[in-house]
Amino acid sequence: MTKVLIIEDDNIFGDMLSLYLTEEQYDVVRVASAGEGLRTLKDYTPHVILLDLMLPDTEGINACALLREFTTIPIIVISAETKVSERIQSLSEGADDYMVKPFSMQELKARIEAVLRRTTAIQSQIVSPTPASPAADDRVLTLDLARRLLICNGTEIETTYSEFEIMKLLYNNPSKVFSREELINAIRGIDSYINERAIDVHITNLRKKIESNPKEPQYIKTVWGVGYKFMKK
CATH class of the missing domain: 1.10.10.10 (Winged helix-like DNA-binding domain superfamily/Winged helix DNA-binding domain)
Structure with a gap:
């Protein structure tokens, strides 16, 4: 089962995301701050992270850059910020995708699957054994x-x-x-x-x-x- 960590402090929107993804057979954990997200990664290893940039404990800090210091798990930013500069900054600092609120839940699912396909392909290339590899x-x-x-x-x-x-x-x-x-x-x-x-x-x-x-x-x-x-x- 695909595991998703949602880092979103808006309870209404966060609950909506959790409900939709759960109904689509995802295993979902939601937290409300970057700090909680980092602590959650200790015991929960998601396949993808959905990250809101505007969190209560990241004022003045790009949340994506902060999270990327600690994990290589794919990150999809979900933000109300529409500025192109914000998208560019997030993508350059480690985000794998960027979605502007409000967005279609069906599109979110499609983007999650696309990110996971890319990740799986890269991992397969890295771990595939070759005859020349040492034991x-x-x-x-x-x-x-x-x-x-x-x-x-x-x-x-x-x-x-x-x-x-x-x-x-x-x-x-x-x-x-x-x-x-x-x-x-x-x-x-x-x-x-x-x-x-x-x-x-x-x-x-x-x-x-x-x-x-x-x-x-x-x-x-x-x-x-x-x-x-x-x-x-």
């Missing part, structure tokens, strides 16, 4: 600091700003244990939305991208009660 347990992981790229088996892996900063710190200090607080401090330019639970989300996302089996990680190890460490092979 899963012999993955080669490198960092290209100049281009800010994480490379696994020769494939460039997309990361958010925060994911790369965390990976850089761990990678450059193999076997050293970092507390969550130390990892938070390593993410420069991020405001109060970053917290220990957000760090856990970043680590989970990184493991999905670099580990052959994220549930039994070989690179990023958990040190229970303390934090995380990176093991070079």
